[in-house]
Amino acid sequence: MSAKAYSVIGTRPIRHDGADKVTGRALYGADFTAAGLLHGAILRSPHAHARIKRIDISRALAYPGVKAVITSADFPEAAERTVDMGEGDTPLSYARGNVLAIDKALYRGHAVAAVAAASLHVAEEAAALIEVEYEPLGCVLTAPEAMLETAPQLHEGKSNLASQFQHVLGDAAKGFAEADVVVEREFNTATVHQGYIEPHNATALWNNDGRVHIWCSTQGSFVVRDCTAIILDIPVSQVKVTPMEIGGGFGGKIPVYLEPVAALLSKKTGRPVKIVMTRKDCFEATGPTPGSFMRVKIGAMKDGRITAAQAYLAFEAGAYPGAMVGPAGMTVFAAYDIPNAVIDGFDVVVNKPSTAAYRAPGAPNAAFATESVIDELAQKLGIDPLEFRLKNAAKEGTRRVDGPKFRRIGCVEVLEAMKNHPHYSAPLGGPNRGRGVAIGFWFNVGLQSSATLNVNADGTVNLVEGSTDIGGTRTSIAMQAAEVLGIPVADVNPSVVDTDTVGFTAVTGGSRTTFATGWAAYEAAQDVVRQMKERAAKLWEIDATAVSFDAGVFTSGERKLTFKELADRLPATGGPIVGRATVNPPGVGGSFAGNIVDVEVDPETGKTSILRFTAVQDVGKAIHPSYVEGQIQGGSVQGIGWALNEEYYMGADGTMMNSSFLDYRMPTALDLPMIDTCIVEVANPGHPFGVRGVGEANIVPPTPAIANAIQRATGVRMTRLPMSPPAIMEALWRESSSQRSSGN
Amino acid sequence: MKWFDYECPRTVEAAVGLLSAPGRKVRALAGGTDLLVQLRAGRREADLVVDIKEIRELNELRLDSTGLTIGAAVPCYRIYNDPAIARAYPGLIDAVSLIGGTQIQGRASLGGNLANAAPSADAVPVLIALGARCLMAGPAGARSLAVEDFCVAPGRNALAPGELLVSIHIAAPASGSGAAYLRFIPRNEMDIAVVGAGASVVLDGNVFAEARIALASVAPTPLFAAQAGDSLIGKPVGEASINAAAEIAKAAAKPITDMRGTAEYRRHLCGVMTRRALTRAIARAKETN
Numbered sequence A: 001m002s003a004k005a006y007s008v009i010g011t012r013p014i015r016h017d018g019a020d021k022v023t024g025r026a027l028y029g030a031d032f033t034a035a036g037l038l039h040g041a042i043l044r045s046p047h048a049h050a051r052i053k054r055i056d057i058s059r060a061l062a063y064p065g066v067k068a069v070i071t072s073a074d075f076p077e078a079a080e081r082t083v084d085m086g087e088g089d090t091p092l093s094y095a096r097g098n099v100l101a102i103d104k105a106l107y108r109g110h111a112v113a114a115v116a117a118a119s120l121h122v123a124e125e126a127a128a129l130i131e132v133e134y135e136p137l138g139c140v141l142t143a144p145e146a147m148l149e150t151a152p153q154l155h156e157g158k159s160n161l162a163s164q165f166q167h168v169l170g171d172a173a174k175g176f177a178e179a180d181v182v183v184e185r186e187f188n189t190a191t192v193h194q195g196y197i198e199p200h201n202a203t204a205l206w207n208n209d210g211r212v213h214i215w216c217s218t219q220g221s222f223v224v225r226d227c228t229a230i231i232l233d234i235p236v237s238q239v240k241v242t243p244m245e246i247g248g249g250f251g252g253k254i255p256v257y258l259e260p261v262a263a264l265l266s267k268k269t270g271r272p273v274k275i276v277m278t279r280k281d282c283f284e285a286t287g288p289t290p291g292s293f294m295r296v297k298i299g300a301m302k303d304g305r306i307t308a309a310q311a312y313l314a315f316e317a318g319a320y321p322g323a324m325v326g327p328a329g330m331t332v333f334a335a336y337d338i339p340n341a342v343i344d345g346f347d348v349v350v351n352k353p354s355t356a357a358y359r360a361p362g363a364p365n366a367a368f369a370t371e372s373v374i375d376e377l378a379q380k381l382g383i384d385p386l387e388f389r390l391k392n393a394a395k396e397g398t399r400r401v402d403g404p405k406f407r408r409i410g411c412v413e414v415l416e417a418m419k420n421h422p423h424y425s426a427p428l429g430g431p432n433r434g435r436g437v438a439i440g441f442w443f444n445v446g447l448q449s450s451a452t453l454n455v456n457a458d459g460t461v462n463l464v465e466g467s468t469d470i471g472g473t474r475t476s477i478a479m480q481a482a483e484v485l486g487i488p489v490a491d492v493n494p495s496v497v498d499t500d501t502v503g504f505t506a507v508t509g510g511s512r513t514t515f516a517t518g519w520a521a522y523e524a525a526q527d528v529v530r531q532m533k534e535r536a537a538k539l540w541e542i543d544a545t546a547v548s549f550d551a552g553v554f555t556s557g558e559r560k561l562t563f564k565e566l567a568d569r570l571p572a573t574g575g576p577i578v579g580r581a582t583v584n585p586p587g588v589g590g591s592f593a594g595n596i597v598d599v600e601v602d603p604e605t606g607k608t609s610i611l612r613f614t615a616v617q618d619v620g621k622a623i624h625p626s627y628v629e630g631q632i633q634g635g636s637v638q639g640i641g642w643a644l645n646e647e648y649y650m651g652a653d654g655t656m657m658n659s660s661f662l663d664y665r666m667p668t669a670l671d672l673p674m675i676d677t678c679i680v681e682v683a684n685p686g687h688p689f690g691v692r693g694v695g696e697a698n699i700v701p702p703t704p705a706i707a708n709a710i711q712r713a714t715g716v717r718m719t720r721l722p723m724s725p726p727a728i729m730e731a732l733w734r735e736s737s738s739q740r741s742s743g744n
Numbered sequence B: 001m002k003w004f005d006y007e008c009p010r011t012v013e014a015a016v017g018l019l020s021a022p023g024r025k026v027r028a029l030a031g032g033t034d035l036l037v038q039l040r041a042g043r044r045e046a047d048l049v050v051d052i053k054e055i056r057e058l059n060e061l062r063l064d065s066t067g068l069t070i071g072a073a074v075p076c077y078r079i080y081n082d083p084a085i086a087r088a089y090p091g092l093i094d095a096v097s098l099i100g101g102t103q104i105q106g107r108a109s110l111g112g113n114l115a116n117a118a119p120s121a122d123a124v125p126v127l128i129a130l131g132a133r134c135l136m137a138g139p140a141g142a143r144s145l146a147v148e149d150f151c152v153a154p155g156r157n158a159l160a161p162g163e164l165l166v167s168i169h170i171a172a173p174a175s176g177s178g179a180a181y182l183r184f185i186p187r188n189e190m191d192i193a194v195v196g197a198g199a200s201v202v203l204d205g206n207v208f209a210e211a212r213i214a215l216a217s218v219a220p221t222p223l224f225a226a227q228a229g230d231s232l233i234g235k236p237v238g239e240a241s242i243n244a245a246a247e248i249a250k251a252a253a254k255p256i257t258d259m260r261g262t263a264e265y266r267r268h269l270c271g272v273m274t275r276r277a278l279t280r281a282i283a284r285a286k287e288t289n
């Protein structure tokens, strides 16, 4: 466990961007404006699957006030090739096609054409005047159906099964033969959306010198730069992205949707063009997380040792391949030491919006299946569900089914913390109540980050970095620099800057920002210390190696200079000091999270109330504990949403019927108890301060923990998400009619 | 959203004049919490929006010996903030305090809730249960209508062209009376009734002297389940009579399957919610006895 004493790390300072955010001064993407700004509107497909036979833009173009109309025909000509849009190789036509449909509309809401006009009203009215001749085709909405030979094919000449994989460890058949008890169940999870508050937006100016400037809300300004350049077939150096403040992303603000469109409209008009999505656009045309069909089978001996496991995972990619079934396959059994296992994964295209990352993508689906089966096994074996998990928990050295061996992880520590938590032994206190537990795992990622520190004469430093700040990372990064420099974090002034101004920095995602950009800030601070030691040495006329630095003070024998004193003397000792660093750290630490949940289910309505919710997570080292708690609470709340009510409710024709926050039911404050957090710190040996990513693992256990609690409250095991009141009521009816018919 | 003209008349006559403008799509605007949302989403269209909030009669909120008069534009918060009204009509308070949240209640009116004619409108079942009447003014003069006859189809009401809903009137509560409104929603707030039930009873000792029941979200319009209420009259208060009434209400419902619930589930909830609303109305009636 992390025992080292720090002066800044582990404290709870106020955030640097707090004043701007609480006063409403912070500028978000939709706040951006510029002289001559035009407004863009997008025409979207009313069909979930249709061939586009003809597009006539003449009436729209003739509409007074309209400045330009574009379709996919306006993409510059480029030969088909594979491109890297940040998540592996994709054909260029797919990358472009999701931005403006080429030949076919593949989901309802698919962008087909766009208009720029002097006002949004004019742009919207003109968009409605674009005539599109569609040939509607049959649509397919789930992975199992799309895998049938008779299913409508989305991409000509290509199977809807875009890819598949298999992981094998040991001999599963032998393992199941050894088992005393085997449980096998099928599970379905609904398509769900990240539900960030701020809709997607982008403004682009294609300048006369050929450079494109983009202002937008994104998790990765360099991703926007690179993807826009790929789609428009221009060099990355021609694109500059200025990230505005971001109102949530959760993975959904990594892909580009509007930026290339706004850029093309700007190219045609010579003016900046701004496009802002509506909530309906966000639901229908940005990437939700895949719906999934899963079958999981696990066998165990009477003493509670798991002998074998098997998983079949079919995930809906949406319109284009890339369903995040890979991470599902890597996490599905990651919490356990299982000697024999087989995992099959299938990435299947369907007529729904192209899916995107969503907080630990793939893992919550997989955990819903595994942790439900684990719970049922524990019940069948008569073993306490936490003891059963502890008996089989993954540890340092455990080999995952997909190959890698775990380094130091905190799975056991999380389980122990759950077992010892007063919640686990508290009385339930009423009828129709149940308590469930579950755990979950997420890898986290490293990837490239850059940072610079400019030392000011007053002893403060300006921190320049490129990670857009979603969860308070300006502060969590600045704290790591402050710790090294031995100065208060208020003396570090962080700025998130544009892509021309900082070195390459990967997305704010994969729980990497505090880990990797924090590491860059740590290294940049070390660089500052090294240079400042040289200045002290110069002043004292000694060798730099004779200068030591501790807690913000440079010393050599009796001589002392505080950081602030020395900062004031830089002009006289050689000029300004800039510390810099770029990192691509390997030592990523995976994170485990666990939940204890009490529910009450109304037997007459099927409605579940969450009475008490405890979220435990191994975070390595909590740099800023309040933000860590915020991440844990946020992930838990999203998981509760998946569990209870959130779903794309699809009509048979592929229309999402509930594309508003009224009917896409995310939990409100009134639906939740205070989410009690419990931070476990098993230091990550791969990070200077022991940091593991904390943003994602917390969304993994809630759905099975709640399902397990509902099972204990009602006796019915829910295998389909969401476990909405009608779904639970129907399960209760089925249960009581089957009990009647079996004469119980 | 398309452009529209905006007028803000001061009198009922002026409003009726504007609403009767020939050849124009005219819409009255009270709180706008339905109308503005619908205009923005393109679900309704208007060339002219007539703001009715500056008209005296539509802002009247008066409790007297005849009962309660609620101007059609009076926002919900004024109703629940009046202690005398809250004491006399707790069932009405159930409804007005659960429409939207605090911000919405600062604007949303009963008139708008009724005139919008949604099958799910939360204030309508309890108004029907309380036997409320709508007072309207139009080019042909004034008239009144029972609330249960006001909504004619989803989104359509009984107002003739140019006609304005002026106020809603509820008779003074009889002694031994109690009412309640309850809705079932999957969340605890910010949701549309999957099923709502309003009940009003008058007790004579332990016997139902009067009872009216109405339901939300189970038919094309708010549903007055007259037979369910009638079945109680003369019966003793108890589980048997309440369950029987709930079964009749259930049978009267004509629910559909949609994203808010299946028809089967909704029908089941009709029974549950009717029972719960009646139980609460009865408890209130006993308190006032």
Ligand SMILES: Cc1cc2nc3c(=O)[nH]c(=O)nc-3n(C[C@H](O)[C@H](O)[C@H](O)COP(=O)(O)OP(=O)(O)OC[C@H]3O[C@@H](n4cnc5c(N)ncnc54)[C@H](O)[C@@H]3O)c2cc1C
Residues within 6 Å of the ligand: B027, B028, B029, B030, B031, B032, B033, B034, B035, B036, B037, B052, B072, B073, B098, B099, B100, B101, B104, B107, B108, B109, B110, B111, B112, B113, B114, B115, B116, B120, B121, B122, B123, B159, B163, B164, B165, B166, B190, B191, B192
């Ligand atoms: C966030 C949110 C939450 C909501 N929650 C609920 C809820 O929980 N329960 C619920 O039932 N509703 C809810 N609503 C819907 C809405 O708030 C209510 O129906 C409200 O009572 C409408 O009143 P209003 O004054 O805003 O009507 P407006 O929007 O002004 O008008 C509604 C309709 O009635 C017409 N109209 C209004 N007044 C008159 C009149 N005097 N004569 C003739 N026609 C008239 C208008 O032209 C319009 O068609 C919610 C709305 C929002 C935005």
